[in-house]
Every structure is written in structure tokens, then in C-alpha cells.
Amino acid sequence: MKKCLKCGQSYTDDTLNFCLNDGELLTRESRYAPPPTQFADDAPPTLMMDQPRVTNPVDFAQGAPAAWQNQSPQAAGQLFGIAGYATRDQTLPTISLILGIVSFFLVCCAGGIWLGVPAAIVGYLAMRNVEKDPTRYGGRSMAITGMVLGIITFLASLFFLIFGRLS
Secondary structure: EEEEEEOOOEOOOOOOOOOOOOOEEEEHHHOOOOOOOOOOOOOOOOOOOOOOOOOOEEEEEOOEEEEOOOHHHHHHHHOOOOOOOOOEHHHHHHHHHHHHHHHHHHHHHHHHHHHHHHHHHHHHHHHHHHHHHOOOOOOHOOOHHHHHHHHHHHHHHHHHHHHHHHO
């Protein structure tokens, strides 16, 4: 049996959840429960908090924080300690390093000749670009590594070819 706490109407249908008279939620009536009383508003009042402090205002029309507006990408990068992170090209050093690593694994089958030489040449070109314009090009250490791996695998491939034919 269910009962409406607002109007006191009792319902025998257990499938009903709301009172048909006033729409109030029905509760199960127990023989041992005390009669329901009207709910008193004992809840504490809702606290109204102050507005949050604006620490990093964002101009949503521009899509960037106010501190970054009217700044170049390099200045924004220096804000985080990453100087020129967005504009430095590292394509040639990456290619040189990949060619050097692959030639290292293929040194036994003359990989140093057909991959080591291009790794050394591309690494040299990348080093020349970095020295000429360091603000535009990056990846000096990758270029050096690719160049060294290319030269070592070229020499090792020559060594394997010369002494492989003598045996």
C-alpha cells in the first residue's frame, strides 16, 4: 500500500509512483511506521560564494590568454622556457638520424654504402643550415648523430666488403 504525504490519499496499486490528485511522490505505508508529518524546512540555507578570482583571463574571441596576445610564437615559447619551439625546422636532422640508424642495422648487407652515405650528406646539410640560421633551423645534435652513424656504417660496410671477398 502506498500513501501520498501531501494529501493523505492511499493507493492499493503498487505500480503507481505518484499521487493522482496532486502529483506528489508516493511512499510505502508500513503498519509499524508512525504517521507521516509534513516536512519542515530544516535544511541549512544555500551558501552564496564570491566570484572566483581571475588568474589567467582568456579572450575567447582571440583564442589565447590575454598575456599572449600581441606576442610572437617565440615570445610565447620563452614564457614556458621553450625558445622558438614553433618555428624551428628539424626535418633534415631527423632524416639524417633515421638513415643513420637504419644503416647501422643493415651494415652487414652493405647498408652503410646505400644508407650511410646519404645519412652523412643529409647530416652535413642540416649542420650547415643550423650554423647559418639557428633561429629557423634546429636539431644540431640529431644531425651530428646521423652524420657519425652514416660515416661509421659506411666504413664498416667497406671493411666487410673488402675482407669478405678476401676470405
